[in-house]
Amino acid sequence: MEQRAVMVQQPIDGNVIEACQQGDRDAFQLLFETYKDKVFSIAVYSVGGDRALADDVTQQIFLKLFTAIRDFRGDSQFTTWLYRLVVNACIDERRRRKRWLPWGEIVAMKHTGDRKPQEKQFARVEVAEAVREAIAELKPKFRLPILLKYIEGLSYEEIASVMNCSKGTVASRLNRGHSQLAKRLAHLNNASTWND
Amino acid sequence: MFSKHVTKDISAYCHGELSPEAARQFAEHIIACAKCRGEFEEIKQGIKFAEQLPQLEAPESLWKGIEARLGEERRVDVSRRAWRPRLVAVAVALVVVAGLGLWRLWEKTSQNHLSNQFAQQWWQVQRLDGAPRIGSQQIGTTGRLGIGEWLETDGSSRAQIAVSSIGTVDIDENTRVRLLETAPTEHRLELERGKMSAMIWAPPRLFFVDTPSAVAADLGCAYTLEVDDHGAGRLRVTSGWVALQLKERESIVPAGAACETRPGVGPGTPYFEDASKSFQSALKEIDLQQNSAAGKQALNALLNEARWRDTLTLWHLLARVPHDDRALVYDKLAGFVAPPPDVTREGVLQLNNFMLARWKSVLEAHWNPIGIGDKKGLLKKSLVPLKKPYVPER
Numbered sequence: 001m002e003q004r005a006v007m008v009q010q011p012i013d014g015n016v017i018e019a020c021q022q023g024d025r026d027a028f029q030l031l032f033e034t035y036k037d038k039v040f041s042i043a044v045y046s047v048g049g050d051r052a053l054a055d056d057v058t059q060q061i062f063l064k065l066f067t068a069i070r071d072f073r074g075d076s077q078f079t080t081w082l083y084r085l086v087v088n089a090c091i092d093e094r095r096r097r098k099r100w101l102p103w104g105e106i107v108a109m110k111h112t113g114d115r116k117p118q119e120k121q122f123a124r125v126e127v128a129e130a131v132r133e134a135i136a137e138l139k140p141k142f143r144l145p146i147l148l149k150y151i152e153g154l155s156y157e158e159i160a161s162v163m164n165c166s167k168g169t170v171a172s173r174l175n176r177g178h179s180q181l182a183k184r185l186a187h188l189n190n191a192s193t194w195n196d
Numbered sequence: 197m198f199s200k201h202v203t204k205d206i207s208a209y210c211h212g213e214l215s216p217e218a219a220r221q222f223a224e225h226i227i228a229c230a231k232c233r234g235e236f237e238e239i240k241q242g243i244k245f246a247e248q249l250p251q252l253e254a255p256e257s258l259w260k261g262i263e264a265r266l267g268e269e270r271r272v273d274v275s276r277r278a279w280r281p282r283l284v285a286v287a288v289a290l291v292v293v294a295g296l297g298l299w300r301l302w303e304k305t306s307q308n309h310l311s312n313q314f315a316q317q318w319w320q321v322q323r324l325d326g327a328p329r330i331g332s333q334q335i336g337t338t339g340r341l342g343i344g345e346w347l348e349t350d351g352s353s354r355a356q357i358a359v360s361s362i363g364t365v366d367i368d369e370n371t372r373v374r375l376l377e378t379a380p381t382e383h384r385l386e387l388e389r390g391k392m393s394a395m396i397w398a399p400p401r402l403f404f405v406d407t408p409s410a411v412a413a414d415l416g417c418a419y420t421l422e423v424d425d426h427g428a429g430r431l432r433v434t435s436g437w438v439a440l441q442l443k444e445r446e447s448i449v450p451a452g453a454a455c456e457t458r459p460g461v462g463p464g465t466p467y468f469e470d471a472s473k474s475f476q477s478a479l480k481e482i483d484l485q486q487n488s489a490a491g492k493q494a495l496n497a498l499l500n501e502a503r504w505r506d507t508l509t510l511w512h513l514l515a516r517v518p519h520d521d522r523a524l525v526y527d528k529l530a531g532f533v534a535p536p537p538d539v540t541r542e543g544v545l546q547l548n549n550f551m552l553a554r555w556k557s558v559l560e561a562h563w564n565p566i567g568i569g570d571k572k573g574l575l576k577k578s579l580v581p582l583k584k585p586y587v588p589e590r
Contacts, residue, residue, distance in 0.1 A: 025263075025266075029259065032259060032262065033259075036254040036258060036259075037251055037252065037253050037254050038251065039254075040252055040253075040254035040255075040258070041251045041252040044252055045249075051255075055255060055257075055258060055261075058254065058258060059258065059261050059262050059265065062262050063262060063265055063266065066262075066266060127245070127248050128248050128249070128250050131245050131246065131248045131249050132249065132250075134245070135246075135249065146246055146249075147249075149211070149246070150246050150247065150249045151249065151251055155213070156208065156211070156213045167213075168204075171204065171205065171207055171208045171213070172204060174207040174208075174211075175203070175204065175206055175207045175239060177242070177246075178206075178207055178238075178239045178242030178243050178246060179235070179238055179239055179242055180242070181242040181245045181246060182238045182239065182241040182242035182245065183238070185241075185245050188245075189241065
C-alpha cells in the first residue's frame with residue numbers, strides 16, 4: 001500500500017541508539033520499524049522502480065547500519081547520519097550497476113492502494129505514477145534532494161548535511177529538479193482533476 | 197530601483213526557507229518582474245507534482261531477511277527480560293523528548309512566526325468585535341483556524357485572519373468562511389456567505405477564495421468579496437488585480453473595477469465602478485440576456501456610453517456577446533486602442549486565443565497603470581498611439 005509523503009519524523013531516542021550500539025536486536029528492530037518505509041521508498045525511487053532490487057538495497061542498508069551504528073558518536077543528528085548512509089548506499093548501487101535501470105522496465109509498480117472508480121482518484125493515481133517516472137529520469141544530484149525533501153521531510157540544512165554540500169546548492173538543485181519535473185509533466189497541467 | 201532577479205530563491209521561498217525579510221523582498225520582486233514570475237509559476241507547478249510523490253510501504257518480509265542475514269554470531273547477550281524495563285525508560289524518555297520538542301516548536305513559532313509560514317497547518321485568527329466562532333467554540337482574543345474548520349461571525353462580530361505570512365483577511369459580520377488549504381504553493385479559503393476583505397502581498401495565484409459561483413485568484417492585490425444567501429457574489433478590487441474563474445470562464449478585475457458572479461453562470465463581465473449608471477445597467481442586462489432583443493438593445497446603449505477606460509468591459513465582451521454582435525464590440529474597442537500589428541480583425545472575430553491575449557496585454561496598461569509586472573510602465577510605453585481617428589473596416 002502506498003501512503004502520501006508525510007513530513008513527520010518519528011524520534012529515535014538516544015537510549016535506543018545506545019542499545020543498538022550494544023547489539024540489542026529488539027532496539028534495532030524498533031529502529032528498523034521507524035525508518036523502513038522511508039529507506040525503502042528512497043531505494044525504490046533510486047533503482048528505477050525495481051522493488052526486488054530495492055528490497056535488497058534496503059536490507060544492505062540496514063545490515064550496514066547495524067554495524068556502523070557503533071561508530072555513531074552523535075556529532076550530527078541521527079537522521080542526518082542515517083540518510084547519509086542511505087544516499088551513499090544508493091549511489092554505490094548505481095556505480096555498481098553502471099547505470100540506472102529505466103523506470104518500470106524490470107518490474108511494474110504494483111498498486112495495492114484504494115483505486116476508487118471516481119475520476120479524481122484515478123487521476124491522482126495516474127499523476128503519482130507519472131511523477132515517479134519523471135523523478136526516476138532526473139539526474140541523481142537533482143533526484144536525491146527531492147526524495148529527501150518530499151519523502152523524508154528534511155529541511156534544506158539537513159539535506160545539505162546529508163549531501164555534504166551548502167544550503168545554496170540544495171536550493172539550486174531543488175529549483176532545477178522542480179523545473180525539470182514541471183517541464184516533463186507539462187502535459188498533465190490541463191488534467192485539473194488531480195489538483196483540485 | 198529594480199532589485200536583482202530572485203529565481204534562485206523560488207523553491208526556498210515556497211518551502212519557507214527564506215528569512216521573513218528575504219521572503220518579503222522576494223514577493224515584492226516577483227510581483228513586479230514578469231521573468232521571475234514566469235519561472236515561479238513553473239517551479240510552483242514542479243513542487244505540486246513532487247508533492248504527489250507517495251511514500252511506499254516496505255514489504256513485511258524485509259525484517260525476516262535482515263534478521264537471517266545478521267547471523268547468530270551477532271546476537272549479544274541482552275535478554276528480552278533485561279530489555280523490557282529499559283523499553284519503559286525509553287518510552288518515558290520519548291514522551292519527554294516529544295514534550296520538549298513541542299515546547300520548542302511553540303517557542304520557535306511564537307518568536308519567529310513568519311519563518312514557519314509554510315510549515316503550519318492553521319491560520320491565526322484575531323477577534324475584532326463580538327464573539328466569532330471557530331467550529332462551535334467562541335474564540336478569545338485570538339484563535340487558530342485549522343484546515344477544514346469554519347470561522348463564523350454573527351451580526352455583531354468581526355475577525356481578522358493572518359493568511360500564513362502573505363497577508364490578512366478581514367471577516368465582516370454574518371460571514372462564514374472555511375480554511376481549505378495552506379501549503380507552499382497554495383492557500384485557499386472558502387467564502388460560503390457574507391463579506392471579506394483581503395490584503396495580500398504575495399506572488400500571483402498563491403491565494404484563492406472559493407465561492408459558490410466563482411473562484412477568486414489573487415494576482416497581488418487588495419479586494420473585498422461578498423456572497424449573498426443565494427450564492428451570488430460581488431468582487432470589488434481596491435489595489436492590484438484579481439482573476440475570477442469558473443471552469444473556462446474568467447474575468448480579470450483590476451483596481452477600481454468590480455464584477456458580479458452568479459451560481460451556475462460564473463463571473464460576469466467586469467466594469468469600472470466610475471462608469472455611468474446607464475453603462476452599468478446595460479451591462480447587467482447583457483450579462484443576463486445577451487441573446488434576446490433586450491440584450492441587443494442593451495449592447496447598443498453600452499457601446500454609446502463606453503469611455504476609453506471601459507475597454508476593460510469591451511475586451512471581455514468580445515468572447516461573450518453573440519457572434520453577430522462581436523464586430524460592433526471590436527470596432528468600438530479598436531476605436532479606443534488599436535490592436536497590435538499581429539492582431540487581425542478576422543482573428544479576433546474568430547476568438548483566436550493568441551490574438552485576444554496579445555491585445556489584452558496592451559490594454560492592461562490602460563486598466564491598471566501599475567499593472568502585473570509593469571511597475572516601470574513598460575506595457576504602457578508599448579502602446580500604439582492612434583494618430584488619426586479609427587475607421588471601422590467594412
